[in-house]
Every structure is written in C-alpha cells, then in structure tokens.
Amino acid sequence: AEDPSLIVSRFQEYLRINTAQPNPNYSDTKEFILAQASSLSLEAQTVEFVAGKPVIILKWPGTNPSLPSIMFYSHTDVVPVEQSKWAHPPFGAHLDGDGRIFARGSQDMKCVGMQHIEAVRLLKQSGFEPVRSVYIVFSPDEEIGGHDGAEKLAESEIFRKMNVGVVLDEGLASPNEDYRPFYGERSPWWLVIKAIGAPGHGAKLYDNTALENLFKSIETIRRFRASQFDLVKAGLKAEGEVTSVNMAFLKAGTPSPTGFVMNLQPSEAEAGFDIRVPPTADPEVLERRIAEEWAPISRNMTYEFKQKATVHNKNGKPMLTATDSSNPWWGLMEEAVRKANGKLGKPEIFPAATDSRYFRLLGLPAIGFSPMANTPILLHDHNEFLHKDEYLKGIEVFGSIIKTYASYVEDSRDRSSRDEL
Ligand SMILES: CSCC[C@H](NC=O)C(=O)O
Numbered sequence: 441a442e443d444p445s446l447i448v449s450r451f452q453e454y455l456r457i458n459t460a461q462p463n464p465n466y467s468d469t470k471e472f473i474l475a476q477a478s479s480l481s482l483e484a485q486t487v488e489f490v491a492g493k494p495v496i497i498l499k500w501p502g503t504n505p506s507l508p509s510i511m512f513y514s515h516t517d518v519v520p521v522e523q524s525k526w527a528h529p530p531f532g533a534h535l536d537g538d539g540r541i542f543a544r545g546s547q548d549m550k551c552v553g554m555q556h557i558e559a560v561r562l563l564k565q566s567g568f569e570p571v572r573s574v575y576i577v578f579s580p581d582e583e584i585g586g587h588d589g590a591e592k593l594a595e596s597e598i599f600r601k602m603n604v605g606v607v608l609d610e611g612l613a614s615p616n617e618d619y620r621p622f623y624g625e626r627s628p629w630w631l632v633i634k635a636i637g638a639p640g641h642g643a644k645l646y647d648n649t650a651l652e653n654l655f656k657s658i659e660t661i662r663r664f665r666a667s668q669f670d671l672v673k674a675g676l677k678a679e680g681e682v683t684s685v686n687m688a689f690l691k692a693g694t695p696s697p698t699g700f701v702m703n704l705q706p707s708e709a710e711a712g713f714d715i716r717v718p719p720t721a722d723p724e725v726l727e728r729r730i731a732e733e734w735a736p737i738s739r740n741m742t743y744e745f746k747q748k749a750t751v752h753n754k755n756g757k758p759m760l761t762a763t764d765s766s767n768p769w770w771g772l773m774e775e776a777v778r779k780a781n782g783k784l785g786k787p788e789i790f791p792a793a794t795d796s797r798y799f800r801l802l803g804l805p806a807i808g809f810s811p812m813a814n815t816p817i818l819l820h821d822h823n824e825f826l827h828k829d830e831y832l833k834g835i836e837v838f839g840s841i842i843k844t845y846a847s848y849v850e851d852s853r854d855r856s857s858r859d860e861l
C-alpha cells in the first residue's frame with residue numbers, strides 16, 4: 441500500500457489552494473483536480489454554466505451503463521477566514537505534532553472531495569471494477585447558495601444524461617465515535633425587514649419612528665426565537681427540527697464624520713435575519729407570520745428575501761430522503777460503513793444548507809455524509825482542522841461505500857427510492 445504521508449500530502453496540496461469566497465481560485469482547483477483524474481485514468485469533463493465557475497465531473501465507467509449511476513459530490517469553495525485568529529495559516533495546511541491538519545476546508549469539505557478521489561485510487565489498486573458508473577463531482581459556489589454551480593448542474597441536460605440514482609454530499613463532523621448521516625436539511629430564508637417613520641428631534645418622544653417600528657418587530661421575532669430555542673434546550677427537538685432565527689445585521693442612523701448624529705431620529709431602519717426552516721415546517725404559515733407580525737404593513741414595514749430556498753418538493757411534500765427499506769441506499773450505506781469498521785449514528789436533519797437540496801428537489805435520494813468521527817465540529821470556525829488518521833480512515837469508509845454502491849444490481853428498487861414526483 442501507498443505511504444500514508446503521500447496521501448496526506450495530496451490533501452494538503454488541495455487545502456493550500458485558496459478557494460475562499462468571494463474570490464475562490466477556481467482555475468488552480470480545476471488544474472489540480474484534473475491532474476488527479478488523469479493520474480487515475482478517470483474520464484473528466486469540465487462544464488462552466490457560468491464563466492470562471494467550473495463544475496468538474498469525473499467518471500469511472502461501470503460495466504453496466506444501463507443501471508443508474510452513483511454521484512459522490514463535493515463543493516470546492518470555502519468560507520472566508522479571520523486570518524489573525526488562526527494559530528496556523530488557514531491556507532498552509534500545517535500538520536502539527538499530534539497529526540492534526542489545520543486549514544479552512546479541512547472539514548468543509550475538501551476532505552470529502554479528496555477522500556472520494558483517494559477511495560477510487562484505493563479501489564483501482566485492488567483491481568475492483570464497478571458495475572454502476574461512479575461520478576465524482578466538484579462544484580463551485582456552495583457557500584454562496586450554489587446558484588451558479590449545483591443548481592445549474594441539477595437542471596442541466598448533462599446531469600440528466602448522467603442518470604444519477606443516488607447522491608452523496610456533505611455532513612458534519614462527529615465529536616463521538618459514530619459517523620453522522622443526514623437525510624434532509626433546513627431551508628435558508630435570508631430576510632431583510634425595513635421600517636420607515638417620521639424623522640425628528642432626538643429629544644422628542646413621539647410614535648411611529650422608524651426605530652420604534654423596527655424594534656417592535658425585533659421583539660416579536662426574538663420571542664419566536666426563544667420559543668424555538670426552548671424546545672431544543674428542553675431536549676424536545678433537535679437543532680435541525682426547529683425554525684432558527686438569528687439577526688445578521690442592524691442598519692440605521694445618520695452617519696457623521698465623528699460617528700453618528702445623536703440628536704436626530706432616523707427615518708429608515710432595517711434588520712437582516714438568517715432563518716432556517718425545517719423540512720417538516722409549513723412554509724406558508726411562516727411566511728404569513730412574517731407578513732403579519734414581523735413586517736406588518738400596519739406599521740409601514742416592508743420585507744424582502746435575499747435567499748429563500750424551497751422547503752417542499754413539487755408535490756408539496758417535505759424534501760426528505762427515505763431512511764427505511766423503501767430506500768435501498770440507506771441500508772447499503774449502513775452495511776458499507778460497518779464493513780469498514782465504522783458506526784453510523786441516527787439519521788439527522790442538517791441544520792444549515794448544502795447543495796443536496798437541488799438533487800432532492802429532483803426527487804433523488806441524497807445522503808449527507810462526511811466521515812469525521814472523534815472530531816470537534818469546526819466548519820466555518822477558526823482553526824478548522826482534521827486529524828490525519830480520521831482523514832485516512834474516511835478514505836477506507838468511502839472505498840467501502842463506493843464498492844458496495846457500485847456493485848449493487850437490484851435495479852427494480854432504484855426507482856422506488858426516488859420520490860414520486
Ligand atoms: C443560501 S445557501 C447558504 C449555504 C451555506 N452552506 C453551508 O454553510 C449555509 O449558510 O447554510
């Protein structure tokens with residue numbers, strides 16, 4: 441077998457490409473991934489649905505191309521960093537004495553993309569031949585909504601021709617020894633509410649100022665937030681099962697060279713909220729709440745959404761991938777992880793958003809899975825790291841999954857794992 445330090449150094453090489461939003465280096469990324477693909481003799485296709493934003497599709501053809509294929513999916517971009525808060529340079533991929541690899545993207549989710557490739561390498565070395573075609577796909581822009589990446593891919597003729605039967609996308613690290621599988625996710629609604637009101641002297645008490653109007657809404661929103669958070673604190677609901685609302689910004693006041701004018705009540709004020717809607721919530725009820733209580737026209741308020749992801753599929757049903765016997769891929773996943781001496785925890789709802797939603801919207805089963813056990817959850821955090829042993833273990837787990845999935849031939853059950861749309 442190959443020297444593990446070489447495997448780790450390829451991961452480090454990927455981590456050292458700075459793909460932080462808003463200016464990800466996609467050209468070096470593309471070059472790197474295509475070089476990996478050619479070293480494995482995989483077919484490779486790069487599609488730019490939007491110029492400069494490559495979707496890279498690698499294919500390991502199966503011996504039975506009539507069976508639906510398997511797609512192992514990852515995004516190549518990462519979130520920005522606060523450089524000065526990091527103990528090691530976020531794009532240095534420093535390997536410390538304990539074996540931890542520090543880098544932005546080490547958990548979210550360059551680890552997974554690279555593990556997909558390394559798992560193929562492992563299987564090729566062992567002489568394995570897939571029956572189903574295996575696709576390894578790298579997409580841009582997940583961290584800013586996936587509109588120029590996964591969303592366009594999912595709607596494309598290219599994707600339709602790939603005949604994908606099941607998608608594996610990202611999950612979360614697990615602080616304990618069980619890996620965490622995800623069967624659904626909350627939908628991001630990014631809401632901006634705006635208030636207007638009469639301007640006037642800062643010494644005067646009067647009704648209907650912009651800030652008074654805005655704060656009435658903020659109080660209402662905070663009560664709702666507390667009610668949802670209480671359910672989590674009481675252990676009645678998991679994080680992914682309640683509607684979360686967090687304030688992202690507050691904007692008001694009349695700027696002056698020394699700060700803000702203090703004796704002037706502004707005539708406009710706005711606030712932004714990151715709302716996450718669970719798949720089982722009724723989106724119409726929430727939207728009514730926003731219109732009637734959070735931004736009521738009676739207080740001259742208006743609102744707009746910066747992002748508003750679909751909660752239900754085209755049939756009005758929650759976008760959840762089945763975890764019972766109707767979905768053979770679920771059982772196969774458990775089997776594959778077990779064979780690699782890993783353990784799967786209970787299926788969960790991903791609290792944030794992933795590109796899986798674009799594939800679930802098509803009715804495809806999608807499982808969120810990032811094999812990182814015994815690892816603190818550090819995605820989007822300072823000092824994001826992954827231990828090299830967990831990384832290497834994850835390659836074996838993905839090797840087992842690819843092997844199990846790509847060898848699965850009971851075609852009749854594929855169809856039933858797709859939602860009826
Ligand atoms: C509007 S899509 C945003 C996607 C992003 N994904 C991971 O963090 C998130 O904030 O959940």
Ligand SMILES: [Zn+2]
Nearest residue numbers: 548549582610
């Ligand atoms: Zn991610």
Ligand SMILES: [Zn+2]
Nearest residue numbers: 519548583819
């Ligand atoms: Zn992320």
